[in-house]
Amino acid sequence: MDAEVIKRSLQSSGLRCTAPRYAMMAFLTDHKGHPTAAEIFKAVNRVDPRSSRATTYNNLRDLVKAGLVREVAVEGRAGRFDLEGMRHHHFVCDRCGNVEDVDWYDVPQPASHSLGKRVVRECQLIFRGLCAKCAQRAPR
Amino acid sequence: MDAEVIKRSLQSSGLRCTAPRYAMMAFLTDHKGHPTAAEIFKAVNRVDPRSSRATTYNNLRDLVKAGLVREVAVEGRAGRFDLEGMRHHHFVCDRCGNVEDVDWYDVPQPASHSLGKRVVRECQLIFRGLCAKCAQRAPR
DNA sequence: CCCTATATTAGATATAATCTAAATCATTCA
DNA sequence: TGAATGATTTAGATTATATCTAATATAGGG
Numbered sequence: 001m002d003a004e005v006i007k008r009s010l011q012s013s014g015l016r017c018t019a020p021r022y023a024m025m026a027f028l029t030d031h032k033g034h035p036t037a038a039e040i041f042k043a044v045n046r047v048d049p050r051s052s053r054a055t056t057y058n059n060l061r062d063l064v065k066a067g068l069v070r071e072v073a074v075e076g077r078a079g080r081f082d083l084e085g086m087r088h089h090h091f092v093c094d095r096c097g098n099v100e101d102v103d104w105y106d107v108p109q110p111a112s113h114s115l116g117k118r119v120v121r122e123c124q125l126i127f128r129g130l131c132a133k134c135a136q137r138a139p140r
Numbered sequence: 141m142d143a144e145v146i147k148r149s150l151q152s153s154g155l156r157c158t159a160p161r162y163a164m165m166a167f168l169t170d171h172k173g174h175p176t177a178a179e180i181f182k183a184v185n186r187v188d189p190r191s192s193r194a195t196t197y198n199n200l201r202d203l204v205k206a207g208l209v210r211e212v213a214v215e216g217r218a219g220r221f222d223l224e225g226m227r228h229h230h231f232v233c234d235r236c237g238n239v240e241d242v243d244w245y246d247v248p249q250p251a252s253h254s255l256g257k258r259v260v261r262e263c264q265l266i267f268r269g270l271c272a273k274c275a276q277r278a279p280r
Numbered sequence: 281c282c283c284t285a286t287a288t289t290a291g292a293t294a295t296a297a298t299c300t301a302a303a304t305c306a307t308t309c310a
Numbered sequence: 311t312g313a314a315t316g317a318t319t320t321a322g323a324t325t326a327t328a329t330c331t332a333a334t335a336t337a338g339g340g
Binding site: 011016017018019036037038053054057058077078079 | 326327328329330331336337338
């Protein structure tokens with residue numbers, strides 16, 4: 001995702017293209033991991049060392065609300081984020097806590113009677129277990 | 141789940157049956173919501189007002205490790221827990237943040253080539269959208 | 281080039297979770 | 311039953327994470 005694309009996707013969501021927002025989107029584009037807010041804050045600070053923590057959190061909320069960024073539903077201490085681009089599921093390692101992507105595939109919707117009047121916007125699938133590296137090490 | 145069952149399920153996991161642990165299990169049995177650690181702490185404190193926050197967190201970790209309790213994968217600020225008993229999926233309301241249960245149904249596993257050497261222990265499905273109550277109120 | 285709503289800032293504050301080391305208790309085994 | 315012992319609990323401090331505030335700055339439209 002290059003400069004123009006980032007700018008346009010921000011603006012088409014009604015968000016101004018500011019330096020911190022741009023830096024966040026660029027960082028998320030380049031880092032396919034699932035950075036925490038703190039990591040994103042640090043990255044934005046490398047670009048502009050005067051950036052504020054509050055801005056990072058504000059923008060994360062705005063970007064999530066705009067549908068450009070997604071907060072990954074993991075239970076760890078700190079929120080983790082990724083670009084809402086190519087769809088994928090997530091795998092969280094029981095031992096090392098790493099969050100990895102798993103190729104996307106369709107998940108069947110629940111039966112309509114068990115949903116009732118709820119309106120589903122999205123669905124996330126989270127696998128848990130041992131990542132490749134931890135699975136090969138001797139059991140604790 | 142009555143007293144004896146709780147006691148035995150703790151012991152068969154190698155955990156002593158202590159007052160705080162018992163109170164936590166009993167509370168989770170009675171409260172099918174998805175209480176936060178703070179709510180569980182408060183509940184345990186109603187039983188024994190001298191209980192410590194640290195104990196609550198220690199025990200939650202132990203109970204999760206033992207497979208008796210599950211931490212729900214929601215992205216909110218505070219961790220949420222429920223009994224690992226009847227399986228179910230989760231629905232999180234975009235607007236009010238409530239976490240609700242959705243009837244269990246089998247979710248297909250990912251293709252083995254996209255899992256690689258990872259070992260899957262469990263899988264959680266989280267739906268997001270508007271709960272019945274919020275869906276019926278006028279759009280924000 | 282202005283104007284103005286939107287966004288950013290530093291720092292204080294709130295909330296959530298963990299750590300420490302001493303005291304206590306549940307279970308085992310004689 | 312009565313120690314012995316290792317697991318567990320405790321209060322309170324500490325760390326980590328997130329949000330709030332009100333003053334300042336800036337993007338983008340006219």
